[in-house]
Each structure stands twice: as structure tokens, then as C-alpha cells.
Amino acid sequence: MSAAGSTTRRVDRRLARARGAVLVGAVVALLLLPVASDDLFYQNMAILTFLLAIMASSWNIISGYTGYVSLGQSAFLGIGAYTTALIALRFPDVTPFAFVPVAGLASAVIAAAVGVVLMRTRDHSFVILTIAFLFVTQIVVLNWPALTHGSSGVTLPLPRWDLDFQNWPFYYSLLILMLATIALSWWIRRTKFGMGLFAIRDDEDKAATVGINTSIYKVLSFVASAVFIGMAGGVFAYYLTFIEPRGMFDIVISVQVVLAVVLGGRGTLWGPVLGAFMIEPLFELTNTELPGGNWRLVLSGGLMAVVVLFLPRGIIPSLTSLGRARRERGKAALVGARLERPVRVRERARTPASSPDGRPILEVKGLRKSFGGLEAVAGASFAVPEGSICGLIGPNGSGKTTTFNLIGGTMSADAGEVLLDGRRIDRLRPWERAYLGLGRTFQITRLFRQMSVLENVVAPLRTFSWRQMTASAVGGTEARRADELLDFVGMRRFRDHPADELSFGQQKLVELAQILMLDPKVILLDEPAGGINPTLIEEIAEMIRELNSAGKTFLIVEHNLPMVLGLCDPLLVLARGACICTGTPREIQANPLVLDAYLGEDYAAEEEVETA
Amino acid sequence: MEQLVQTIALGLLVGGILALAASGLTLIFGVMDVVNVAHGALLILAAFLTWTVWREADLDPLLTVVLTTPVMFAVGGVLYFAALRRLRGTSPSMTVILTFAIAIVIEGVMGFVWGNTSHAVTPEYFTKSFRVGGLFFPKGQVFGALLAIAMLAILYVFLTRTWLGRAIRAASENPQAAQLTGINIAMVAGLAFAIGVATTGAGGSIISVLFTFAPGSHVQWISRLLGIIVLGGMGSLPGAVIGALLLGTAESLASVYISIRWATAVPFIVIFAVLLLRPQGIMGTRLREDVA
Numbered sequence: 001m002s003a004a005g006s007t008t009r010r011v012d013r014r015l016a017r018a019r020g021a022v023l024v025g026a027v028v029a030l031l032l033l034p035v036a037s038d039d040l041f042y043q044n045m046a047i048l049t050f051l052l053a054i055m056a057s058s059w060n061i062i063s064g065y066t067g068y069v070s071l072g073q074s075a076f077l078g079i080g081a082y083t084t085a086l087i088a089l090r091f092p093d094v095t096p097f098a099f100v101p102v103a104g105l106a107s108a109v110i111a112a113a114v115g116v117v118l119m120r121t122r123d124h125s126f127v128i129l130t131i132a133f134l135f136v137t138q139i140v141v142l143n144w145p146a147l148t149h150g151s152s153g154v155t156l157p158l159p160r161w162d163l164d165f166q167n168w169p170f171y172y173s174l175l176i177l178m179l180a181t182i183a184l185s186w187w188i189r190r191t192k193f194g195m196g197l198f199a200i201r202d203d204e205d206k207a208a209t210v211g212i213n214t215s216i217y218k219v220l221s222f223v224a225s226a227v228f229i230g231m232a233g234g235v236f237a238y239y240l241t242f243i244e245p246r247g248m249f250d251i252v253i254s255v256q257v258v259l260a261v262v263l264g265g266r267g268t269l270w271g272p273v274l275g276a277f278m279i280e281p282l283f284e285l286t287n288t289e290l291p292g293g294n295w296r297l298v299l300s301g302g303l304m305a306v307v308v309l310f311l312p313r314g315i316i317p318s319l320t321s322l323g324r325a326r327r328e329r330g331k332a333a334l335v336g337a338r339l340e341r342p343v344r345v346r347e348r349a350r351t352p353a354s355s356p357d358g359r360p361i362l363e364v365k366g367l368r369k370s371f372g373g374l375e376a377v378a379g380a381s382f383a384v385p386e387g388s389i390c391g392l393i394g395p396n397g398s399g400k401t402t403t404f405n406l407i408g409g410t411m412s413a414d415a416g417e418v419l420l421d422g423r424r425i426d427r428l429r430p431w432e433r434a435y436l437g438l439g440r441t442f443q444i445t446r447l448f449r450q451m452s453v454l455e456n457v458v459a460p461l462r463t464f465s466w467r468q469m470t471a472s473a474v475g476g477t478e479a480r481r482a483d484e485l486l487d488f489v490g491m492r493r494f495r496d497h498p499a500d501e502l503s504f505g506q507q508k509l510v511e512l513a514q515i516l517m518l519d520p521k522v523i524l525l526d527e528p529a530g531g532i533n534p535t536l537i538e539e540i541a542e543m544i545r546e547l548n549s550a551g552k553t554f555l556i557v558e559h560n561l562p563m564v565l566g567l568c569d570p571l572l573v574l575a576r577g578a579c580i581c582t583g584t585p586r587e588i589q590a591n592p593l594v595l596d597a598y599l600g601e602d603y604a605a606e607e608e609v610e611t612a
Numbered sequence: 613m614e615q616l617v618q619t620i621a622l623g624l625l626v627g628g629i630l631a632l633a634a635s636g637l638t639l640i641f642g643v644m645d646v647v648n649v650a651h652g653a654l655l656i657l658a659a660f661l662t663w664t665v666w667r668e669a670d671l672d673p674l675l676t677v678v679l680t681t682p683v684m685f686a687v688g689g690v691l692y693f694a695a696l697r698r699l700r701g702t703s704p705s706m707t708v709i710l711t712f713a714i715a716i717v718i719e720g721v722m723g724f725v726w727g728n729t730s731h732a733v734t735p736e737y738f739t740k741s742f743r744v745g746g747l748f749f750p751k752g753q754v755f756g757a758l759l760a761i762a763m764l765a766i767l768y769v770f771l772t773r774t775w776l777g778r779a780i781r782a783a784s785e786n787p788q789a790a791q792l793t794g795i796n797i798a799m800v801a802g803l804a805f806a807i808g809v810a811t812t813g814a815g816g817s818i819i820s821v822l823f824t825f826a827p828g829s830h831v832q833w834i835s836r837l838l839g840i841i842v843l844g845g846m847g848s849l850p851g852a853v854i855g856a857l858l859l860g861t862a863e864s865l866a867s868v869y870i871s872i873r874w875a876t877a878v879p880f881i882v883i884f885a886v887l888l889l890r891p892q893g894i895m896g897t898r899l900r901e902d903v904a
Contacts, residue, residue: 069705071712117888124647124846125887127708128838132880135835139877251831255716258709294728294827297720304713308706309698 011327027179034171041284043167047239049280050174054232055253056260056272057181062225063258064267065194066218067201068119071254072130075137076107076226078248080233082141083107085154085243092157097173100234107230108223115222119215122204131251138249153244156237170239174232178273181228186269188224192461193469195451197221199459201267202448205410208430209440210460211518215429220469252297256283259304265314267450274315279303360419361386361553362407362438362522367416368577369402376402378577379416384522389544389554391568393561393588395598399577400557401443404526407555408440409433420522435463439520443527443557445507449500453491453510456499457482460517478517485513489543505532512543522553529560541567565589573597614746619868620861621747627860628757629818632764633833634840634852636811639767642784642847643804645704646696649711652834653718654809658684658816659733659825660726666733666820673733673821674755677763680813688809692802700798715830722827733820756818763814764853767807771849780804784847832876836863839879843886845893854894 034043055077063069080103088096118129141148148154161169188194196217199207208214237243260279265271279300286299311318360383369377377399384390394400405411407418409430418426425433447456458478461468486492489509494502502510508528515523528544529537541563544554558564564571565585573581573588575597581588588594637651661683662676671679691714699707737755741748771777782790783800791797819825819833840859844851859882867875886893 063705067705069708071708117884121887121891123704124641124708125842125891127647127705128842128883129887131838132835132883135831136877136880136884139874139880143871143873143877252716255712258712262709292723294720294723297716297723299720301713301716301718301720305695305710305717308710308713309695312699312702312706 030175034166034168038166040166043171045281045284047167047170047174048284049277050171050178051232051236052256052260052280053178053273053276054174054181055229055257056264056276057178057185058225058227058229059257060225060261060266060268060272061185061188061197062221064261064272065188065197065201066221068122068218068222069127069258070130070222070225071127071251071258072132072134072137073225073229074251074253074257075134075249076111076229077233077236077253078137078141078243078245079107079110080104080230081237081240081243081248082148082154082233083230084234085156085237086148088156088238089154095160096156096234096238097169100173100231103234104227104231107226107233111223111226112219115219119218119222134249134251134254138245141245141249148245151245153242154237156241156243158241159238167239170235173235177228177232177235182269182273184224184228185272188221189269190473191469192471192473193217193220195455195459195473196461196469198267198451198455199448202450203446205430206442206446206448207459209408209410209434210514211431211434211464212459212461213429213431213464216464217469252300255300255304256280259300259307262304262314263307263311265316265318268314268316271314271316358386358388360384361421362555363417363419364403364407364579365417365419367403367406367418368414369399369406369411370414375577377406377413380574380577380579381416382572382579382582384553384555385570386553387548387551388570389548389556389568391564391571391585392555392557392574393559393564393571394574398574398597400574401526402577403574404440404524404557408438408524431461431464434460434518434520437519437521438524439515439518439522440524441508441511441515441526441528443530445504445511447499447502447507447510447514449498451499452495453486453497453499453502454479454482454495456510457485457495457513457517460514462518482513482517485516486510488516489513490539505536508532508540509536512540516547520552522555523547525554525556525558527558528556529558529563537563615868618747619864621749622753623861623864624857625749625753625757625860626822626864627857629753629760629815629822630836630840630860631853631856632760632811632818633815634837634844634856635764635767635849636808636815637837638841638844638847638849638852639780639784639811640805640808641841642849643780644696644801646707646711646805647704647838648805648808649708649834650691650715650718651711651809651812651837652830652832653715653722654684654687654812655816655819655833655837656825656827656830657687657718657722658813659820660722660731660816662817662820663726663731663733666735673735673817674759676817677759677814680817681763681810682813684813684816685806685810688806689802691809692805696805697798697802700801715834719827719830726827728827730824730826731820732824735821738821752821756822759814760818763811767811768849770807776800776803780807835883836879839882841893842883843893845895848893848895851893851895 033046055074059070059073062073083103083106084096084099087099087102114133118126118133121129142151144150159169196207196212199212200214200217204214256279260275261272263278264273264275283296283299286295362384365381367377367380368375380399380403392400402411406413409428413426416426417424420433420436420438423436425436448459451459455474458474483492483495486495489512491506491509491513494506499507499510528540537560544567548554556568569584570582571585571588572579573594580597581591581593583591633655637648640646640648658680661680662673665671665676665679666673695710695714696707699710737751740751742751742754771781779790779795779800780803783795783797787797836859840855841852843858844855859879862882863875863878866878
């Protein structure tokens, strides 16, 4: 195992060195290209390739890392171009290059404002809005001639440098911008910010419950994917010397950007660059053979359809997994391995354990939530005593999970209050609730599927700060803490495994370690014993007891009655969206109301079916 | 006042025609959870087909519906089985990218076949109008709206009165349950997609008479149609009709009372406003999202 590990590491190191050498070589070659060849055709091709690579790498941040597909990102090319051009008109004596940073700034400001609005929607709605954003921008530019010269376009001053230098200034400035974009993309991947974006892509609601401020993260990623497009637009406008609304806000530009990224590999660092360096030269070469805009449309659209259908993951991820499959051939999967015996390091208490009948730490008062005509939670009120392991039981459809969603903030309540430690939290966002000490797991486990186990465990954040976002994604102290927690749940051996390769029970354990990273005061567990084997159920019950003796309060939804009766005290019974009684397990077992709730409702339901 | 009534009346006529085209888009979304970005391009394709038939055979463009509808049905079926079917179960973003790609290819192909210039179909009644009191109703728009209503009625009867139609609605409401009751979801999805695309056949024939069109105009049309289904509630057929009538009227009012150039912005403003203020649209209901 360790020998194999060190070979892999050696291979990795060799690969990294080879990659570094290729990279340096490529940059040197690109730096020398205009000096070596004075062919304007190739210079132009390189300039357009850099432009596409900048746009593709930028688009990859919002659509690859964060997972929000934007078809309107090329609007920032136009915004940058117009910003530069219009300022250049006012100051004819200054080189337009001076205004390129302003173009970046304008794009960032507009992206932030638009992002705040757009990022409130998801999936289809988001895509539609980005298309709308592109066209609204175009319409505004067309119909506001006083500012933008409308459909007649803007002519920039001609370059004044010596003709011997050809297009070098454009070439080098776009090359620098491209390297800067790649550097930004590389940097984001290594930070907490990037990790948060990946978490949002994998499961946004879940990300919010583990303390990731999804609103700010999403808007920032939108801004990050706009700035360099705007600056490139500024250079591009000067290069073209004439810009007009239809060309600058063309949705076909978006097609090429999307094509480059999907071809190279969405969400990877180099995929977008690779895609751009394949697509743009191809178009330039075919353009001489097959001139005309229609060919470009058919080619880019057709290629895109082919890539989406037959190579949906893109070149780089496909190659990576191919390599990995070859390296791991013949090795037994760790997934089937026996679990380690959990290491019983005593979880250190944040607060000394208090008696279970202490003051309520979590209170729910008159909580209500309807879906259409169905009232899933109808005035539920209960209290969870500090230091207790509180069980929440009730028949299917009695509103348990919805109650959890309302407490955790994944859904917002129609009415009622939720108090944590005496403080109202029902109007707070999920991550704010996490900061105050609330952690929850989900009935069907929700790990970030494309991340490793270790990354999953270090992903939760206990506060929000701007500085923290720039911190390294997996810091030293966090990694140590995560290892401790993985030891605690017996999953340390799996730390570098992709989360989606784990079995269901293993995922439950990792999810528990994950929320322990938040160091929550109150832990909500949604069916911790659901769908896993009896030995593991006993293990989990043991972990819960141990955490409880270290001062953690639990609220557990569970259908496994032996487990609940042995573990929880007090028990709350939910029926038809309201809490019908509270008591010790013995009291609950003896309570006729509870029997009625379990059996009576079933009878009622059956009768309804028969009469219907 | 008369101008206002006139403007609204024309808006409603156009709205009826928009409703037909949008009904296909919303049907596809409802059953397949796919935003068919190629819908606008298919609409323009049908308009070009109508133009050719009208030019070559001198057939009335509105009668061409009997040709364009089955042709577009076939196009939809081919697109589904050749392309969209392979993406079942993947992320919605991939299907959007795919239909976007299809739209671009269709635009390019139309450019080759018909050229990148504006076309219009001008039958002899093109310039004539009915007069009722002080109001005038262009014949093209009246015939077009009546035809659109007839097609919508056929679609409605099909969806509510036939087994296949009910299967489509069942698949749209709850695919898993529908599958358990023995409905072949893949076939139903393909059928729904083909029917959805077939509505662009009649829609395209009608708009070929009322609007000038070029290969590139599909972008404007898809925006309009998206605006409609977003407004009506994505996936809702009655919603699409209401949304279309409202949007048709709004565009008509904007072009008269603001300026014809800003009228193009109306669909986008509608999209922004609805998705941000009432994301479920007029007829959509917000159901329990499974966050468990």
C-alpha cells in the first residue's frame, strides 16, 4: 500500500515536472512567435486564439467551477470594448491601451450589479436570464445613440506605432491578459473561495448548510468571470478599430466560448485554454477554405453538438480518468474494505456537559409551511433541551424532514419562530445558522460528489470573512482536524477517495465528520440509521452518545424504533405537521395518542383511497 | 382611445399566434425538462419552407400548414432520436448547450439554402383589412390568429381526450409514476418533443405572412417565446396562452406608445421581472422541491 503510494507519488512528481517544462516551453514559444515570423495571418490567428482563451478561461469560472451555465458572458466583451472606445474618443491623445483597466473595472461593476440579480435564480432560469442580459445590453447600446453612437458604431484612433511592429502590442497585451486569466483561474482553484464554488456546483443547498455564503460566492465568481473578458474587449476594440453593437454583442461568440470549454474540459484549469487553441485555429483555417458566416455557424454548432453528445466531459477529464483507470487496474477497490475500528479519542467538550433537562437550546414555535394546498408543517412547537439527544418521530408524511429543512434554513417558513440558544434564527440564511452552531445531515446523504473525502470534511466554514476566502483550500490545521474527525468516524483510510465512490453507509459517516467540522452546538440528524447495516447502526449510536457526553445536543429523526428508544430522551412525536406529545421513551410508548397517530392516520388514509 | 383599442386588438391577434408557437416550447419543457433553445430556429425554418412552397407552388401560406406541420413533426422526431435522447438524465445545462448548438446549425443551413436576406410571404390578402367600426383588422393577422386557435384546440383535445395525450401529461407531472403505470417514458418524451416541434410548423407558416424573417431572426423569436413561457409558468399550456396574449399586447403597446425599437426589449424585461418576482410564473405552482 505504502510502496504503491510512493510509486504513484513519484509518477505524479515526474508528471508535474514534465508539465512545468511543457508550460515554460509553450510560454517562451508564444513570446517569440511574432519575432520569429512576420506573417500577419498567423499573428491574427494567435491574437484571436488568445482572446478566445481569455473568454473560455473566464467563462469556466462561473460555468465550470460554479456550475452556472451563462450564455451571455460575451456581453462583457462588448461592455469592455465600448468602455474603452468611448473613453478613447474623449481623450484622443492618450493611447487606448490606457483605458483597458477601466474596461475591466466597468465589467466588474456591471457584473456585480447584474450578478446580484441573476444569481437569485438557478438552472434553466439562470441560462434564460443570461441570454436576456446579453440582448438587453445590445438593445441598450443600439438605442442609446447619445452615449454609444447607436447602430453606426464607434471608430477608434488608428495605432500610431511604427508599422515594423505590426500587431505586436495587441499580441503581447492579449498574451499577458491570457496568462493573467489562467493565473486567476489557477489561484481560485487553490483557495477556500474555489472550494466553495465547487461545493456550490455539486450541491448548492448543502453548501449553504455547511457555512458557505453562497450568495457572495456566486456573485464574486460572476465578477471573476467578467473582468478579464472586459479588459480583453478593450484591447480587441482597439485592434478592430471599429466596433458596432451587432458584432460586439453576438451570441455566436458565446457559442465558440462554450464550445472551447466543453471540448477541453469544463471545470479544469487547462481545458478551456486547450479548447481555445484547437477551435480558433481550426476556424481561421477553414475560414480561408470555406468563407462566409454560414460555414462558421454550421461548424461551431455542429462541433458543439458532437462534443456534447460524444465527449460530454471534454478532452482533459476523459484523458485523466483513462490514465487513472490504467494505473488502478487490478487493484481491489477500497470501497468494499472493512471499516476501521473508530478511534475513540474523546471529543473535547466546548461547553461542559449539562444535564439533559436543562434550558431549551433549540426552540420551535408555531412553525408553518405549505406546499400548494398541502400544509406539511402546521403549527409545530417543541423545545430541545440543551445537552440532550432528542428524538423526533412520527409517521411518514408527518412533516419531520420539512421541519428539519425549516430549522436548517434550506426552506423558509410561512410562519412561526425558530430559536437557537434564545436567538431568533428563522430569518437567517442557512450559513448564518451554521455559524451560530447548527449542523445537519440529510436523509439521503449529500456529499460534494466530485470532491475527495478530505475536501468534503474541510469544506465547512465556521465564519465568513473576506480574508478566509483567499486562504488555501485545505490548510494544515484544518487537514489535521479533519484527519482527527475521520479517525473518529473510522474513515481515515478513505481520505483521498472521491466521495461518490463510497457506499451509502460510508457516506453517512463522512457526512457526520463533515458537520462536526462546524463544531456545532446542535446537530440535526435526518435518519442516521436509514439504509445501513445493524453493526454500523450500533457504531453510529455509540458515536452519538460520545459526542453528546462532550456537550453536543442532538435532534434525530429516525424510523428505527429500537435505536430511538435506546438512544433518545426526550422523544417528540410529530403528526400531521404538529408536535402532539413529548416525553421519555417509556411515556411515549404508553401514550394512546401516539398509537393513534401511527395507526389512525394510516386507517384514515386507506379509507380516503377507498372512497376516492 | 380608438388607437388604444386598435393597438390592444392587434396585440391580441399576434398574441394568439405567439401562443401556438410557445405551446410547443412549454410542452417540451413540461415533459422533458428541456429548454429547447432551437425552437426559434425551427420556427424560422418552417417559415422558410412555407416561403418556398408559396413561391414554387403558389399555395396559400396558411394552407401550407398541412405540409409544414407533419414535416416539422418529423424534424422533431429525428432531432430527438438522433440527439436529445442521448442526454436523458444528464444535467440540464448540457441539454441547453445542445439545443443552442442545434439552433446555430439550423441558422447556418438556412443561410446556405435561402441566403442571409430578409424574406416575406405576401399573398394577395396581405395588404387588405377587415373594418369594424373605426377599427381595422389586417386579414393576414385575422386568418393567422384563427388558424392558430384551431391548431391550439386540436392540441388541447389531443392532450386531454386521447390516451397518448394523457400519457404525455402524466409523464409531465410525474415521470416515475407514469413509468410505473406502464408508460414508455422515452417514447412519450420523443413524441412530446416531436409534437412540440410540430407546433412550429403551423406557427412558422403563420408568421411568414405577418413578419419578415431571416436566418438570424430566430434569436429574437426564441427570446420572445422564452419570455412567454416564463411569464405563463414554464410547462403550463394555459400559462403559455395567457403569457402570449399578454406579451403580444405589451409589445404592441410599447411599439406604439414608446418606440418600435424599444419594443424588442419587452420580452427581456418581462423575463427579468417574472423570474425575479414570481419565478413560477402566472400559472405555475410552487411545489415541494425535494431538498431532503
